[in-house]
Amino acid sequence: MARITILALATLNIVISQKSQIEKINIASKKNGLTISIFSDVKIQPSQITGWYNPSTSWSYITVYNASGNIEALNKTFTSDGITALEIIQLDESLQLGLRTTNPIEQFEFYNKSADSIITASLRYPLNQALAYINKKEKDAKTNNKNLATLLKKYMSEVTFLFVLILLMTLGD
Missing domain, CATH: 2.60.40.3500 (Immunoglobulin-like)
Structure with missing residues (x-):
């Protein structure tokens, strides 16, 4: 034993x-x-x-x-x-x-x-730093989305014209 x-x-x-x-x-x-x-x-x-x-x-x-x-x-x-x-x-x-x-x-x-x-x-x-980081990322994303929307509004007529022109060219073939 x-x-x-x-x-x-x-x-x-x-x-x-x-x-x-x-x-x-x-x-x-x-x-x-x-x-x-x-x-x-x-x-x-x-x-x-x-x-x-x-x-x-x-x-x-x-x-x-x-x-x-x-x-x-x-x-x-x-x-x-x-x-x-x-x-x-x-x-x-x-x-x-x-x-x-x-x-x-x-x-x-x-x-x-x-x-x-x-x-x-x-x-x-620390929790306060993590929350600050998340808030900054959310603000950056909103700013980027706003900038894209502004660009689309600014050039919408040109984009529409080009789209219609391309569509007419493909229908003509």
């Missing part, structure tokens, strides 16, 4: 201490923050990942404990709008992802599906 217990504990220790190999990272910019997908060879447990934001430097950090990866390849990860710098470093027992952003990060959330070994980090901007 003691031998089975020792074998079970040894197996559990190997499984728990198994190092994750980070294969790639995808970063997407959203209206309310950033979404970061971290692809690993084994499932990363929520207890293995943490994140924080340093307001004095505008850097956000995500640390994946008991993980490693090809730092040179990971540092070539495509960055999207809102990110001014990316730095991924290997520490003794963890992999750290550093992101410098144009907007402050207010909240970190981590999700993983039970079916795969991808963990998603959601870094959220």
